[in-house]
Amino acid sequence: MKIAVFYGTVEGHTRKIAGTIAAQLEEMGHQAMLVDVSQPGPTGVGEMDAAILAAPIHVGQYPPAFVSFIQNWKSQLADLPTALVTVSLGIASKIRVEREEAESFPEQLFEQTGWRASRVHNAAGALKYVEYDFFKRWMMRRISEMEGGPVDTSKDHELTSWDQLREFVSNFVLEVDMVQ
Numbered sequence: 001m002k003i004a005v006f007y008g009t010v011e012g013h014t015r016k017i018a019g020t021i022a023a024q025l026e027e028m029g030h031q032a033m034l035v036d037v038s039q040p041g042p043t044g045v046g047e048m049d050a051a052i053l054a055a056p057i058h059v060g061q062y063p064p065a066f067v068s069f070i071q072n073w074k075s076q077l078a079d080l081p082t083a084l085v086t087v088s089l090g091i092a093s094k095i096r097v098e099r100e101e102a103e104s105f106p107e108q109l110f111e112q113t114g115w116r117a118s119r120v121h122n123a124a125g126a127l128k129y130v131e132y133d134f135f136k137r138w139m140m141r142r143i144s145e146m147e148g149g150p151v152d153t154s155k156d157h158e159l160t161s162w163d164q165l166r167e168f169v170s171n172f173v174l175e176v177d178m179v180q
């Protein structure tokens, strides 16, 4: 099958997630097309058998380019089996309301755009302390400390469960394969 992986990113971690998904799809014998939605160019949505969309949350929002991409292509996306991978740190929080808020982001996106994915996965993201500037590092460390996350700012931390992501992608592709 031809499967697109459309992604948005601010700091690059979702690009890594999208690349990992594309590599898994190829390993499973499918043709993967990896597309950064912030770059102009053909999307190929109409030629796909399925699509996986991935984007992070920054200050409670998906990247504007990702939301615009969905708004522009929602009628073509609606004709395909689709999966949404939302990347956030709230989903890994020790505080229940933070996790619940993170779980609500996909539904907010569906209401905002009028498009709805067939399957949803909430993945924990990364803390890129080394790459943050002084103020962002200070702010992210404070938030992370409150939420029971990593506080060692001398290195970056990936909280993503690659096994859970892999399982989600496998299950989605198997479901799509069954109905093709």
Ligand SMILES: Cc1cc2nc3c(=O)[nH]c(=O)nc-3n(C[C@H](O)[C@H](O)[C@H](O)COP(=O)(O)O)c2cc1C
Pocket (backbone or CB within 6 Å): 008, 009, 010, 011, 012, 013, 014, 015, 055, 056, 057, 058, 059, 060, 061, 087, 088, 089, 090, 091, 102, 124, 125, 126, 127, 128, 136, 140
């Ligand atoms: C400035 C900033 C704001 C963020 N805001 C949120 C947020 O509101 N909720 C959340 O769960 N995670 C938040 N995060 C965590 C990101 O979702 C996480 O770092 C993710 O891995 C970023 O993905 P990206 O590298 O693809 O941009 C924020 C991170 C940064 C740096």
